[in-house]
Amino acid sequence: MKLLNVGFGNVVVASRVVAIVSPSSAPIKRLKDSAQKQGKLIDATQGRRTRAIIVTDSDHIVLSGVQAETVAQRLGETVGDPEKDN
Structure with missing residues (x-):
């Protein structure tokens, strides 16, 4: 199980992530609400x-x-490295 650092000591299971988006658009604000x-x-x-x-x-x-770009880069590093299995 690979973990994705989402900042400030918080992590999410990388395989569960579907999308990483910017919070500025109206549809994303509605999704958040x-x-x-x-x-x-x-x-x-x-x-x-x-x-x-x-x-x-x-x-x-x-x-x-x-x-969002930083989180996406971290996700790419986490998913793209087969050596890091834990």
């Missing part, structure tokens, strides 16, 4: 501004204080 109403919103920003939204295969939404 919907997840909050359903109790599926996880705030991993540690009180900082939301810079990336991570969508998981269980329809959970994770808010991250790290830029």
Whole structure:
């Protein structure tokens, strides 16, 4: 099981990530509001501004204080390295 660092000591299981998106568009804001109403919103920003939204295969939404590009790069490093199996 590979873990993805989403910032400030918070991690997500990399294989469960479906998408990493910027929080600025209206549809993504609606997705965030919907997840909050359903109790599926996880705030991993540690009180900082939301810079990336991570969508998981269980329809959970994770808010991250790290830029979407940075999280995507970390995901690519995690998934792309067959030597790191744990």
